[in-house]
Amino acid sequence: MNLYKIYKENFHFSLNFYSIFLLVTFIPDILGLPPSIVNYGLWVIKSATAIWLVILYKKKWFLLNWGEQLFIFVSFVYLVNIFIDVFWQKYPVDMGTPIDLIGFCLSILIALAFRYDKAFVSKKSYFFFLISLSIGLFIAFFLAKESPLPLIGRFDANSTVNTINYGQMGCSLALISIYGFLNYPFKYSRLLFPVLFLLGIISIMKAGSRSPVVVLLLVTIFYFFAKSGLLKGFFLVGCSVIVLFFSIDFLIELSEALGSEIVTRLLSAIETGETSGRDLIYENAIGHFLDSPVFGNYYLIPSGIAKGYYPHNFFIEAFMTTGILGGIPFTIMIAIIVFKSYNLLSKRHPSGWIVLLFLQILIFGMFSSSLYSSQDFWALSFFILSINFSESRTIRSKQVTI
Incomplete structure (x- = not known):
């Protein structure tokens, strides 16, 4: 087995998504080094390996399927708009830098290195990601730092990974x-996966951010319906609601023991409709889109509420940045990916665990995150669009049937 195959089957996914990033970002805190040293070093490694994979990719690059062609068009339109905003347009002072443009270009480079390959979805890739992410979150449980004021009852994993991430x-x-509990049974799986699930829940609670709770609920519901069909999906969702209901007291006590304010924040959102000002940001960003609806306005909010920041919603950002010229193709692309994701999950395609992570990123992008800096979104979008059903295989063995 050559180095190329070993890398793809074990490390490529984890290098670019969360787990290795979380592990290495503890190093500066432990050694007292500037976080930028590790961050920039990791980006160099990710970019170099992406170039390596793109060069060695077996398929001819001009043989793109229609979904991949749509991705190239959408990302090109976005790239052109950021380039114009940064270099040609008179943009507001202290807003937008060439670093944003470079970061976006690197995100697209990494995305091209995620053209579908069965090595990326292998069991080795899945378990390396599972184990490395678990180790990182276990370390974070003990080394997490309280978030700076005005945030109260929330924790950052370290000086690089903030409370939201x-x-x-x-x-x-x-x-x-x-996903592992339902698809990868082995001798101790009935113990291991629930324990790791609990570690994930504890990490969400300790972080204190509300969006992961919403994302987890929505992605799980989507998965149950896609995997099990309408009737069984309703049954599973109903059972989950019952379990959640009887676990509320335990979860409240757990959050209090962790010093987290997540329960208070969730109750505030439910009872008062508190949105942390997201509704005002959305309204302002939509107004900037309407000022220039055809070609878009700017990739950051140029004035008003949240000036200099992103709109905290992928769709609003796409239309504000690129107008209907890029916003409509972007919306079509997302609709295709969601439809394809449902089919991949319902057909038990081995990429299912990566599809769930894409859905997480997409839903998260409705509340936070930005398109121009979301490497995860662009990479997994291209990954799903590049999957050819005629070449795919389904999991027929070692599968837990619901």
């Missing part, structure tokens, strides 16, 4: 633990 990493572990 910490919670999303816990959500990822919970999701792939559910």
Whole structure:
């Protein structure tokens, strides 16, 4: 087995998504080094390995399927808009830098290195990601730092991974633990996967961010319906609700023991409709889109509420940045990916665990995150679009039937 195959089957996914990143970001805190040393070093490694995979990829690059062609068009339109905003347009002071453009280009480079390969979805890839992410979150449980004011009752995993990303990493572990429990049975799986699921829940609670809770619920519901059909899906969702109901007291006590304010924040959102100002940000960003609806306005909010920040919603950001010229193709691309994701999960395609992570990123993008900096979104979008059903295989053995 050559180095190329070993890398793809074991490390490529984890290098680019969460787990290895979480592990290495503890190094600066432990050694007292600037976090930028590790961050930039990791980006160099990711970019170099992406170039390596793109060069060695077996398929001819001009043989793109229609989904991949749509991805190239959408990302090109977005790239052109960021380039114009950074270099040609008179943008507001202290907003937008060439670093944003470079970061986006690197995200697309990494995305191209995620053209579907069965090595990426192998059991080796899955378990390396599961184990490395679990180790990272276990370390974070003990080394997590209280988030700076005005955030109260929330924790950052370390000086690099903030409370929101910490919670999303816990959500990822919970999701792939559910997937593993249902698809990868072995001698101790009935013990291991629930324990790792609990570690994911504890990480979400300790982080104190609300969005991972919403994401976990919505992705799990989507998965149950896709995997089991309408009737069984309703049954599984109903059973999950009952279990959740009888676990509320335990979860509240657990969150209090962790010093987390997540329960208080969730109750506030439910009872008062508190949104952390997201509704005002959305309204302002939509207004900027309407100022230039055809070609878009700017990739960051140029004025008003949340000036200099992203809109905290992928769709609003796409239309605000690229107008209907890029916003409509972007919406079509997402619709295709979601439909394809449902089919992949229902057909028990081995990529299912990666599909769940994409759905997590997509739903998370409705509340936070930005398109121009979301390497995860672009890479997994291209990955799913590049899957050819005629070449896929389904899991027929070692499968837990619901």
